[in-house]
Structure formats: C-alpha cells, structure tokens
Amino acid sequence: METYQSIYFAFTIPLVVQVVVFINPTTRCTVLLPLPIMLLWGVWWKHSTVLAVLGWYFIILGLQILFEVVTLRKLQNVVWVLVPYIYLPYRFWQLYEGSTLLGSEPELLWVRYLLIFELVLWIVNYAIDVSQLPRLFRWEVDSTSLTANS
Numbered sequence: 001m002e003t004y005q006s007i008y009f010a011f012t013i014p015l016v017v018q019v020v021v022f023i024n025p026t027t028r029c030t031v032l033l034p035l036p037i038m039l040l041w042g043v044w045w046k047h048s049t050v051l052a053v054l055g056w057y058f059i060i061l062g063l064q065i066l067f068e069v070v071t072l073r074k075l076q077n078v079v080w081v082l083v084p085y086i087y088l089p090y091r092f093w094q095l096y097e098g099s100t101l102l103g104s105e106p107e108l109l110w111v112r113y114l115l116i117f118e119l120v121l122w123i124v125n126y127a128i129d130v131s132q133l134p135r136l137f138r139w140e141v142d143s144t145s146l147t148a149n150s
Contacts, residue, residue, distance in 0.1 A: 029117075029118075030061070030118060030121065031061070033114065033118075034054050034057065034114060034118065035058075037054065037110075037111060037114055038050065038055065038058070041108065041111055042054060042055070045107075047107075047108060047111075049101055049102055049108070050102070050108065050111050053094075053098035053101060053102070053115070056094065057095070057098070057118075060087060060090065060091065060094065061087075061091075063087070064083065064087040067083050067086075067087075068080050068084075078136060081133075081136055084126070084129060088122060088125075088126050091122055092119060092122060092123065092126075095115050095116075095118050095119040095122070096119060098115050099112050099115040099116055099119070102115070
C-alpha cells in the first residue's frame, strides 16, 4: 500500500486509469470483468437470465462492501475481517446456481465460463483469507507442543 502512495507522477493520469491500475487484481477480476459482460449480454443483447444472475451478484457484493465499511468505521476493530465469511459461501452457491441457470445455450457459453472462473477465483480467495487468519489475529503457536506431539 505504501508503494502506491509514494509514487510520484510527472504527468496527470486520468482518475479512471488510476482506479483501474491501483485496484488489486482480485477486485479487477471480480468487478471489472463481470460488469461489461452483464451490460453486453444482459442489457444490450437482452438476455434476462444473465442480467438477473450478474445483477444479484453485484447487489450482494455491494452489500458485503457496505457491511465491511460500516463494521470497520463503527466497531474500529478486526471484526470487519470476518465479514466475507458471511457472504462468500452464499456467493459460491450463487455463482454455481447461476451457471446451471444459464443452461447450455451456445450464445451464453462465455458467460458460463465467466461464472465458473469467478467461482474458482472466489474459492481461492477464500482459502487465502482463511490461511491468513492466524496471522491477522496474532494467534500464537507453541513450538514445544508441536515437537511433543510429533
């Protein structure tokens, strides 16, 4: 985070480019990739199923972000770290059900691939988050108990 704040630009970069460049890769894949697909397939080509699946995906994602911000500002402790654990299992189900809801229509094949990619990405993200919990909560590991049990 500090490297982004310490970068000095000799020229002005448009705000949209700054937002896209400095957003983490997970956010780019989970927001900036489904959004044009929802607009293209759901709105432009009028596939109501795509609009319903990705529309609710963004609604739930927005609620998660809002809840994280509220818990961080109101509680001002590490409880906000646990908020994704409430929403992610539902998102797994939502993406899986969305991919089955789209069926095997050939014109929606890329949308199904997107939903499967998003599902895998969120599962990997969830696994990484869970693996970081001991460090975030500073859970100590007693090395003597580890060697005694071996």
